[in-house]
Amino acid sequence: MLLKEGKIGNIKLKNRIIMLPTVTNLSNEGFVSEREVEYYKRRSKGVSLVIVGASYVNKLGKFFVNQIGIDDDDKIQGLRKLSEVIHQNGAQAAI
Ligand SMILES: Cc1cc2nc3c(=O)[nH]c(=O)nc-3n(C[C@H](O)[C@H](O)[C@H](O)COP(=O)(O)O)c2cc1C
Numbered sequence: 758m759l760l761k762e763g764k765i766g767n768i769k770l771k772n773r774i775i776m777l778p779t780v781t782n783l784s785n786e787g788f789v790s791e792r793e794v795e796y797y798k799r800r801s802k803g804v805s806l807v808i809v810g811a812s813y814v815n816k817l818g819k820f821f822v823n824q825i826g827i828d829d830d831d832k833i834q835g836l837r838k839l840s841e842v843i844h845q846n847g848a849q850a851a852i
Pocket residue numbers: 777778779780781809810811812
């Protein structure tokens with residue numbers, strides 16, 4: 758059952774194994790860091806969906822120094838890189 762394909766809405770999942778969000782504190786003041794990319798590159802192997810750790814949508818909601826930020830366009834480049842490495846392993850990326 759765990760290895761059977763799945764679906765959440767219109768998102769296809771290659772199996773039923775999902776990485777739940779666990780805060781890493783690996784970003785660089787909100788910007789995705791190389792260490793973070795490396796971490797998710799490893800962790801996304803074998804799972805169908807990676808939900809990255811708690812992220813802030815507004816600086817007022819930031820509660821760790823090195824939490825991922827999705828509050829501004831200047832973060833897009835790093836977030837794109839992060840989703841790319843997750844997708845390379847055949848997993849979907851969620852935040
Ligand atoms: C160290 C640690 C960090 C976590 N960080 C987050 C987080 O950033 N965002 C979030 O929504 N949940 C976070 N959680 C909650 C987990 O995603 C998960 O919901 C929780 O561990 C319960 O899992 P379980 O039902 O399999 O026991 C964290 C849990 C742990 C243990």
